[in-house]
Amino acid sequence: MLDTLLTLLVFQTMGEGLVHVFSLPIPGPVIGMLLLLGYLILRKGIADKLAPTTNQLLAHMALLFVPAGVGISVHMGRIADEWLPITVSVVASTLLSIIATALVIRWLSRSKQEAGQ
Structure with missing residues (x-):
């Protein structure tokens, strides 16, 4: 679980960093998601490894709307x-x-x- 959360946070941080460095008008988490998508496309087996934890996060997604x-x-x-x-x-x-x-x-x-x- 920690590996998955760390992976998600690393890509979000990379997105935030790129937005800050290049003054992009796009939110950092969006850039991070695109980077994560590219990573998942390049490394096929990673998605299966991340799936259990991400499914747990999605099950509690309603809390994110608070x-x-x-x-x-x-x-x-x-x-x-x-x-x-x-x-x-x-x-x-x-x-x-x-x-x-x-x-x-x-x-x-x-x-x-x-x-x-």
Whole structure:
């Protein structure tokens, strides 16, 4: 379990470091996740080693939303003042995510069909 948590923290720290060094406009954990994805693609057996602990983390993922809920309640006045841009950005990002997911699934389906033929 400690190896898995250390791996996750190392990649998050690497992401934070890259964001800090290169002044990137992307959050460090996102960069860390991309680095971890690349690592998992390159080292095939690592995913199986990390799976038990990551499944335990995912089982308790609801706890990770508590800080976000507290933040929303603390900043409720600001959210009330800026409800329109927040709503537009949430709706737009949701639609873009759905469209991007549909396009990726379509592309993967075509690739799988072409490989099978």
